[in-house]
Every structure is written in structure tokens, then in C-alpha cells.
Amino acid sequence: MGGFLIRRTGAALVVLVAASMLVFLGVRAIPGDPAIALGAENRDPAVLAAVRHKYLLDKPLPVQYGHWIWLALHGDLGVDQRELPVAHTIVTRLPISLELALLSMLVATLVGLPAGVIAAVRRGKPSDYAVTAVALVGLSVPHFWLGLLMIIWFAVDLHWLPASGYVSVAHPLANFEHMLMPALVLGAGLSAVLMRQMRSSMLNSLGADYVRTARAKGLSEWSVVCHHAFRNSLITVTTVMGLQLGALISGVVITETIFGIAGFGRLTIDAVNQRDYTLIQGVVLVSAAAYVFANLLVDVVYSLLNPRIRVT
Amino acid sequence: MSALAEPTGAPVVDPRARRRRLLRRRFLRRPMAVAGLVVVLAFVVMAIFAPWLAPFDPSATDFNATFAHGTARHLLGTDEFGRDQLSRIIWGARASMQVGFLSTLLAMGIAVPLGMVAGYYRGWIDTVIARVTDVLLSFPFLILAVGLAAILGASLLNATLALGISAVPAFIRIARGETLALREEDYIPAAVVNGANDATIIFKHILPNMTSTLLVQATVTIPGAIVGEAVLSFLGLGVQPPKPSWGTMLQDAQQYLSQAPRLAVYPGLAIVLAALAFNVLGDGLRDILDPRTTR
Numbered sequence: 001m002g003g004f005l006i007r008r009t010g011a012a013l014v015v016l017v018a019a020s021m022l023v024f025l026g027v028r029a030i031p032g033d034p035a036i037a038l039g040a041e042n043r044d045p046a047v048l049a050a051v052r053h054k055y056l057l058d059k060p061l062p063v064q065y066g067h068w069i070w071l072a073l074h075g076d077l078g079v080d081q082r083e084l085p086v087a088h089t090i091v092t093r094l095p096i097s098l099e100l101a102l103l104s105m106l107v108a109t110l111v112g113l114p115a116g117v118i119a120a121v122r123r124g125k126p127s128d129y130a131v132t133a134v135a136l137v138g139l140s141v142p143h144f145w146l147g148l149l150m151i152i153w154f155a156v157d158l159h160w161l162p163a164s165g166y167v168s169v170a171h172p173l174a175n176f177e178h179m180l181m182p183a184l185v186l187g188a189g190l191s192a193v194l195m196r197q198m199r200s201s202m203l204n205s206l207g208a209d210y211v212r213t214a215r216a217k218g219l220s221e222w223s224v225v226c227h228h229a230f231r232n233s234l235i236t237v238t239t240v241m242g243l244q245l246g247a248l249i250s251g252v253v254i255t256e257t258i259f260g261i262a263g264f265g266r267l268t269i270d271a272v273n274q275r276d277y278t279l280i281q282g283v284v285l286v287s288a289a290a291y292v293f294a295n296l297l298v299d300v301v302y303s304l305l306n307p308r309i310r311v312t
Numbered sequence: 313m314s315a316l317a318e319p320t321g322a323p324v325v326d327p328r329a330r331r332r333r334l335l336r337r338r339f340l341r342r343p344m345a346v347a348g349l350v351v352v353l354a355f356v357v358m359a360i361f362a363p364w365l366a367p368f369d370p371s372a373t374d375f376n377a378t379f380a381h382g383t384a385r386h387l388l389g390t391d392e393f394g395r396d397q398l399s400r401i402i403w404g405a406r407a408s409m410q411v412g413f414l415s416t417l418l419a420m421g422i423a424v425p426l427g428m429v430a431g432y433y434r435g436w437i438d439t440v441i442a443r444v445t446d447v448l449l450s451f452p453f454l455i456l457a458v459g460l461a462a463i464l465g466a467s468l469l470n471a472t473l474a475l476g477i478s479a480v481p482a483f484i485r486i487a488r489g490e491t492l493a494l495r496e497e498d499y500i501p502a503a504v505v506n507g508a509n510d511a512t513i514i515f516k517h518i519l520p521n522m523t524s525t526l527l528v529q530a531t532v533t534i535p536g537a538i539v540g541e542a543v544l545s546f547l548g549l550g551v552q553p554p555k556p557s558w559g560t561m562l563q564d565a566q567q568y569l570s571q572a573p574r575l576a577v578y579p580g581l582a583i584v585l586a587a588l589a590f591n592v593l594g595d596g597l598r599d600i601l602d603p604r605t606t607r
């Protein structure tokens with residue numbers, strides 16, 4: 001187990017270093033002179049030279065990269081166009097996105113898991129077809145369109161929920177009102193993925209020998225499904241949820257844009273639209289790091305759930 | 313030499329033709345998959361013949377008929393500039409299909425040779441390719457596409473490139489995995505004994521045997537790219553207005569949600585219908601091509 005952990009963590013670190021280089025080079029590949037953008041569009045040569053000096057743009061790339069990473073390791077991601085510290089902006093925006101992500105995963109678990117179990121247990125019956133069809137539609141409906149539709153129905157027509165904005169968790173009720181639609185939108189696609197995965201791994205489990213044994217020794221169908229098949233199906237579902245993290249991060253970006261939530265996702269799009277180089281660099285680095293770390297976590301959890309994987 | 317082995321009298325059946333006929337029969341027995349194929353073909357026809365099918369010029373404005381409801385003249389109504397929605401959706405299909413098919417082809421063109429080389433030769437080249445794939449996979453799909461769109465600039469072509477490159481890692485993994493499995497098959501040493509070189513083995517013996525897997529992955533990637541294009545255009549990083557695309561139409565519609573909610577409905581329906589058709593078709597293909605999942 002220890003060896004597996006060390007190997008896996010080492011690989012994640014290598015990937016992260018390479019990803020940081022790619023982010024660094026990618027930002028430098030964006031057309032346009034960063035000095036002009038950083039110097040608030042001032043094209044005076046003296047100002048540009050000062051800006052270049054200040055942001056080390058007059059130094060060779062490896063020096064710039066080393067400097068950036070060294071500061072990043074100390075929690076300093078530089079300042080953006082408005083002279084605000086990037087790290088601080090990210091830290092204030094992240095909890096909002098985390099809340100959205102967690103709520104949507106809650107929605108997905110509450111909807112997707114039971115639906116998948118029902119579809120598997122009633123395989124080939126109308127309820128299976130209904131659930132499977134809804135999931136297929138759920139997979140094909142893009143978040144941003146579902147978001148627009150919900151705004152039309154629940155905000156514009158019915159006036160039940162606010163169309164956009166975010167209220168801090170300090171006001172739980174208002175926070176819930178603002179987060180309900182975004183969480184449902186983001187959770188819908190996840191539920192569909194989860195349901196399909198749950199259905200197929202439940203079908204595998206239900207056909208396994210230990211389920212036949214459980215039935216043969218006279219356990220109730222409820223007990224067979226819940227205690228034997230369901231628990232074993234959760235192993236594959238965990239991995240699939242891990243693989244969905246990327247989709248979750250992408251979904252957060254879109255959902256926050258539609259509902260005007262000033263979270264991490266919205267920050268990413270704003271950074272790209274404003275060509276704010278330090279901000280883009282910081283945001284993409286943090287999302288890659290979060291993604292790599294989360295995948296590492298999934299691998300570790302998976303190896304705890306399924307000891308066979310550690311050997312390979 | 314094969315003439316000797318052929319039993320006389322029995323009709324000579326090409327095994328490949330027989331397999332094709334079997335697959336066609338299995339496909340036709342799945343109404344959902346057939347329906348998916350029909351809708352996909354309808355969208356492709358719409359994309360190719362957009363100039364002839366669209367009743368109006370998609371960019372033609374008519375300020376006497378802004379926000380018109382559906383009438384015989386404008387079936388799906390008009391937008392804030394009086395542009396015909398139906399025509400814009402038909403032209404939007406062109407952008408969507410173009411991005412869907414071209415980005416998938418691009419991803420396959422880059423990824424399949426790399427994946428096959430990695431899986432066939434293994435060793436250091438496999439390690440290098442696997443690590444690069446890991447690094448690309450360390451960026452969430454949309455973040456990678458948004459980043460690439462930012463580097464390349466916002467346009468339909470660049471959206472295609474960004475989405476194509478973002479789909480490369482998944483294809484590399486699949487091609488590599490398939491090659492690893494296929495190179496252990498008995499017909500590979502047989503081909504080596506026959507004097508085939510590596511290129512012949514990779515392209516004539518391994519590649520044809522993974523086409524069904526690649527095909528299924530493509531039917532997943534194409535709808536992903538169609539939705540991806542809509543998202544990029546919606547965020548202002550893809551097709552630029554006034555050019556018609558389902559994503560830019562939704563972006564425009566967002567400002568008029570209370571005034572003309574219907575503007576947000578039809579382009580979205582088009583996206584869902586296209587993505588759904590590809591997904592259903594893909595599910596059907598997976599079922600008929602993979603004997604393990606047949607019921």
C-alpha cells in the first residue's frame with residue numbers, strides 16, 4: 001500500500017510540474033504583448049520597459065518560470081491588471097464554486113443512485129426504459145441551455161427563484177434560493193452519468209455468484225439488492241465519479257456564467273476575456289492542481305475499496 | 313491453393329460480407345439506433361444544403377419584424393434584428409456539424425497513430441506518450457478548450473482545433489489499450505512469420521480490428537464537440553456574431569429571456585436533438601459491435 005501511494009503521488013507530481021510548464025508556455029503563446037495589457041494599454045516605451053522589468057518580462061523564459069513557480073509555492077500568484085493579488089482573489093472565489101460543486105453532487109447522488117438501482121432491478125420493464133430514456137436526454141442537454149430554460153420558467157414566468165446572483169452562506173435561506181437552480185442544472189448531467197454507471201454495475205453485480213449465493217441462503221430481495229449488489233457496485237461508481245470531476249469543473253464554469261455567480265468558474269472566463277495574463281495563469285494552474293489532486297484522491301479511495309488494484 | 317479447400321457445390325460466401333450483413337440486420341432491429349441515424353443524416357443534409365434549404369439569408373435583418381412570433385413567413389419567428397430563426401438554425405447546423413466531424417477527425421488523426429505506436433512498441437516511447445497524455449488529461453476538457461481558444465483567438469476554425477486537441481488524450485488511451493490487446497492475438501506472429509514489417513502489421517492487421525471501438529468513441533466525441541462548440545460560442549470564444557451558430561443564438565437570446573423566451577428554446581432544442589441522435593446512434597453501435605453486451 002505504501003509503495004503504491006508513493007508511486008502514485010510521484011506520478012501526480014510529475015504531471016503537475018509538466019502541466020504548470022504547459023500553462024506557463026500557453027499563456028506566453030497568447031497573441032498580443034502582455035506588457036501592454038499589464039500596463040493598462042499605455043504604449044509609452046518608458047512605461048512598457050518599466051512594466052517589463054516589474055513583471056520580469058525582460059528575463060529569459062526559464063527564469064520567469066522559476067520565479068513564478070517559486071512564488072506560487074509560497075502562495076503568491078502575482079497581481080492581476082487591477083493590482084489585486086491573484087491568490088487572494090482565487091481563495092475568495094473558490095468556496096463559492098466548491099459549494100456549487102458539492103450541492104450538485106448531492107443532487108446527483110440523491111437522483112442518480114436510486115434511479116440506477118431501480119433501472120437495474122427492473123431491467124427490461126417500463127420503469128427501466130423510462131429512467132434510461134430520461135438519463136439519455138439528461139446527457140444530451142447542455143448545462144447552459146437547461147440553465148436558460150430554468151431561468152425562463154422559475155424566475156421570469158413564476159417568480160419563484162432569483163434569476164442570478166450569489167448570497168453568502170451567512171444568510172442560509174437566501175443562499176439556498178440562489179443556489180437551488182444552479183445546483184439542479186449542474187446536478188442533472190451528473191445524475192444521468194451516475195445513473196447509467198450505477199445501472200450497468202448493478203447489472204454486473206446482480207449476475208455475480210455471491211448474489212446467487214445470497215439468494216440461495218434465503219435472504220430477502222431487499223437485503224440482496226441493498227447489502228450485496230449495491231455495496232459492490234459502489235466501487236466502480238466511485239471511479240466514474242472521479243472521472244466526472246473534469247466535467248464538474250467545466251460545468252461549474254458554465255453554470256456560474258449563466259447564473260451570474262462570482263465564483264471560480266466565472267473568474268476563469270473573465271480572466272480569458274480580459275486577457276489578464278497573471279490571472280489566467282493562476283486560475284488554470286489552480287484548476288489543474290485541484291484536478292490532479294482529486295484524481296489522486298480517487299485512486300487512493302479506489303485502492304482502499306478494491307485491494308486488487310494495488311498490485312497492478 | 314484455396315481452391316482445393318473450398319467444398320464444391322456450396323455457395324462461396326465472403327466472411328466479411330457475411331459479417332457486414334449480420335451487423336446490418338442487428339442494427340436494423342434497433343429502432344432507436346435507426347432513428348438516431350436518420351436524425352444525424354438529417355442534420356448532415358441540413359448542414360450541406362443550408363444555402364438552398366434556408367428560406368432567408370441568416371444575416372438579413374428586417375427591422376419591421378423584430379421579435380416576430382412564428383408565422384407562415386417566419387416559421388420559428390425572428391430575433392431582435394428581425395433575422396429569421398429557422399434560417400439561422402439551419403445555418404447553425406453547418407457550424408455544428410463542421411466542428412463535430414472535423415474536430416473528431418483531427419483528434420483521431422493525431423491520436424490513433426500515437427496510441428498505436430505507444431501500444432505496439434511499448435518501452436520508452438510508450439512512457440513518453442502516456443505521460444504527455446496524463447498532462448493533457450490534467451486539464452478539465454473545457455478549461456483546455458477555453459485556454460486553447462484564448463491562445464488561438466475566437467473563430468469557428470480555432471474552436472474546431474481547440475475541441476479536436478482536447479479530444480486527443482481520450483483517443484490515445486483507447487488506441488493504445490486496443491493495440492496492447494490486439495498485439496497479443498495469434499494472427500500477429502502469423503503475419504510476422506509471413507514477413508510483414510511493423511507498418512504493415514500496425515496498419516493492416518491492428519488498425520482494421522479497432523475500427524469498431526474507434527467508431528463508437530467517435531459517436532461520443534462528435535456530440536461532445538457539438539455541445540463544446542455551442543458552449544465556446546456562448547461564452548464568446550467560438551463563432552463570432554453575426555455569424556449564425558446555435559451557441560451565439562443562445563448568447564443573444566440570454567438578453568431577451570423575459571421579452572422573447574422562445575429565442576432561447578429553438579437553438580437549444582437543435583443542440584439537444586443533434587447530441588441525442590449521436591448518443592443514441594453510438595449506444596446502438598456499441599451494442600451491435602460488442603457481442604458481450606447483446607441481450
